[in-house]
Amino acid sequence: MTFKMTWALVAExxxxxxxxxxxxxxxxxxxxxxxxxxxxxxxxxxxxxxRETFLNPLRESLFREGSSAINSGQPWSAAAGPLLVALTPAA
Incomplete structure (x- = not known):
């Protein structure tokens, strides 16, 4: 299933x-x-x-929880410190 990933690194x-x-x-x-x-x-x-505190945990969460949400047709998002990542099913 195709999905869109967006992310923001606060102020950067x-x-x-x-x-x-x-x-x-x-x-x-x-x-x-x-x-x-x-x-x-x-x-x-x-x-x-x-990388160790914010980026790597979000990458792991994206792979586990994010993929599960998208495969169920649901959006997913998570944040760690100044980094926010979101997945949405693509139309």
């Missing part, structure tokens, strides 16, 4: 992606949010903390 970045692979969605989220974090001016330690 917002983006979207559409596809049908949850594994690919987690990689897109990692790459694009990671790129925004890298350009944010945070030092390397703060970037690593952001």
């Amino acid at each position: 970045h917002a983006d979207e992606w559409t596809g049908d692979s949850y594994r690919e969605a987690t990689m897109v989220l990692k790459d694009r949010v990671g790129a925004a974090v890298s350009k944010s001016g945070m030092n390397a330690e703060a970037q690593a903390h952001f």
Whole structure:
């Protein structure tokens, strides 16, 4: 089932992606949010903390809870710190 993923990194970045692979969605989220974090001016330690504390847990939740919701025809969203991710079934 095709779904749309949108995300926002408070005061930094917002983006979207559409596809049908949850594994690919987690990689897109990692790459694009990671790129925004890298350009944010945070030092390397703060970037690593952001990835471990906020990004990685949301990627795991997207893969488990998000995929389950979308497969049931329901939207899903979750936030961790300054990062919000939402999935909606695509029309």
